[in-house]
Amino acid sequence: MDLETLKEWFTMENIMELIEHYRSFGPIPGILLPMVEAFLPFLPLFLFVMANANAFGLWFGFLFSWIGACLGALLVFSLVRKYGQKRILNFLKRHKKVEKLMSWVEDHGFGPLFLLLCFPFTPSAVVNIVAGLSKISIAQYMLAVLTGKMVMIFTISFVGYDIKSLITQPVRTAIVAVVILILWLVGKRIEGRMNNHVSKEKQGGY
Known part of the structure; x- marks a missing residue:
């Protein structure tokens, strides 16, 4: 089975049938499918x-x-953070575009990463790899992942579960926007505290 044939197989009906077939395993199929997409970005997360x-x-x-x-x-x-110095990943690290993106991630931290991960069609695999190659802390990155993907996945779940409500119930749509704003503000506040903590540690080390 080639890549194109594999992509064509992933339809809503086939995925629903797959989940129902393995329903006896409880939530495991529902967790595994999005987890595998992180390694195989051509899979349709939405x-x-x-x-x-x-x-x-x-x-x-x-x-x-x-x-x-x-x-x-x-x-x-x-995995990228641990094996980032290996030959293949080291080649990526030396690539100019990757290097610029790494610098951008290191300089801006939580904010832009959060926004990137809020969008369903952002190539999250690329973001994960670049973040792993960069010097951003795992705590800072996971904060962006947890909050950004929460917004993105809830939005898709909300739309997929009741798409008509986006038009017929604009209040619910407004609630989603408010949640995004709150998570943004909370994330920025936590990031500020983490940066202050890191600065104090560096000053104490001298």
């Missing part, structure tokens, strides 16, 4: 999330998708 919302309900579907996506991001980040 379909996995929508299928989970339909199979498990809005809240459990969101929770399983969020756990899987965050675990996948953490695993990719950790």
